[in-house]
Amino acid sequence: MKDQVSAADKMISAVIYVLFALFSFICVYPFYSIIINTISANDISARGEVVFYPRQIHFQNYVDVFKIPGLWNAAVISLGRTLIGTTLTVGASAFLGFMFSQEDMWRRRFWYRFTIITMYFNAGIIPWYLTMRSLHLTNNFLAYVLPSIVAPFFIILVKTFVESTPKELQQAASIDGAGIMTIFIKIMLPISRPILATVAIFAAVDQWNSFQDTLLLVTDSKLYSLQFILYNYINQASSLSTMVNLQNAGSTAMASLATKQTTTSIRMTVTIIVVAPILLVYPFFQRFFVKGIMIGAVKG
Numbered sequence: 001m002k003d004q005v006s007a008a009d010k011m012i013s014a015v016i017y018v019l020f021a022l023f024s025f026i027c028v029y030p031f032y033s034i035i036i037n038t039i040s041a042n043d044i045s046a047r048g049e050v051v052f053y054p055r056q057i058h059f060q061n062y063v064d065v066f067k068i069p070g071l072w073n074a075a076v077i078s079l080g081r082t083l084i085g086t087t088l089t090v091g092a093s094a095f096l097g098f099m100f101s102q103e104d105m106w107r108r109r110f111w112y113r114f115t116i117i118t119m120y121f122n123a124g125i126i127p128w129y130l131t132m133r134s135l136h137l138t139n140n141f142l143a144y145v146l147p148s149i150v151a152p153f154f155i156i157l158v159k160t161f162v163e164s165t166p167k168e169l170q171q172a173a174s175i176d177g178a179g180i181m182t183i184f185i186k187i188m189l190p191i192s193r194p195i196l197a198t199v200a201i202f203a204a205v206d207q208w209n210s211f212q213d214t215l216l217l218v219t220d221s222k223l224y225s226l227q228f229i230l231y232n233y234i235n236q237a238s239s240l241s242t243m244v245n246l247q248n249a250g251s252t253a254m255a256s257l258a259t260k261q262t263t264t265s266i267r268m269t270v271t272i273i274v275v276a277p278i279l280l281v282y283p284f285f286q287r288f289f290v291k292g293i294m295i296g297a298v299k300g
Helices: 002-038 042-046 060-065 071-099 108-119 125-134 152-164 167-175 180-191 193-209 212-217 226-235 237-247 263-279 282-296
Strands: none
Touching: 002 263, 042 263, 060 263, 071 152, 071 180, 071 193, 071 226, 108 152, 125 212, 152 193, 167 180, 180 193, 193 226, 193 263, 212 226, 226 263
């Protein structure tokens, strides 16, 4: 009986490993495919012949794409909004989540529900745009960071995490004469690092990937974000590849079809440039992420 159970367990484990390996391959392959296409001969890539490994490796695509006008400025804007916006969102979520967990907060239930209800109801794009315009947030960098400071979902995560910590910590600090801000800064912030790291990841991804606010609120090219540049370049990849080829006309790098820019090479190379930075953030927060999201997602 033990041998039969053991054999069955091994078979089930093998099936699970195969399924997870297949799922991992499905998740990873699109990124891998884009990467190998960006470093393969552009004429071969354009014909769809690069599938599992790169062919005629070169890196001219990245050299040419970095010459695209406005790309570096857009990278600075995206980096700035990500750093500033994430910092403000994490700070506001930490403070409001902590305050909403305090039973002696004035009208706590009303303010908490007033904040959370915005997750489910909104006026729509047109009223939102009119509000942003009336606040003079069109063609303004603050339009990237101010609307995202108060994020109800993140507040719920932090509030739930704070409520899962021992109340005796706050009570002991209060008995020793600590005020509400002292308890928040010196007691709760240090032990809330897992959930704050989780919020930071979510907020950073949202800020980095956002382009709709640029599309609706910004007409000044100096304030274009990197994702908006990607959106435009993907839609205009054909004309953009022609422009880059003309800029490089006569150079030795453009002597063959292997390095001549195509619509496919432009789209894939710009995609990697935009996606790569945010992918590098995850490994540094991974040890906090799993603990934070498991604790913060149980109840609200």
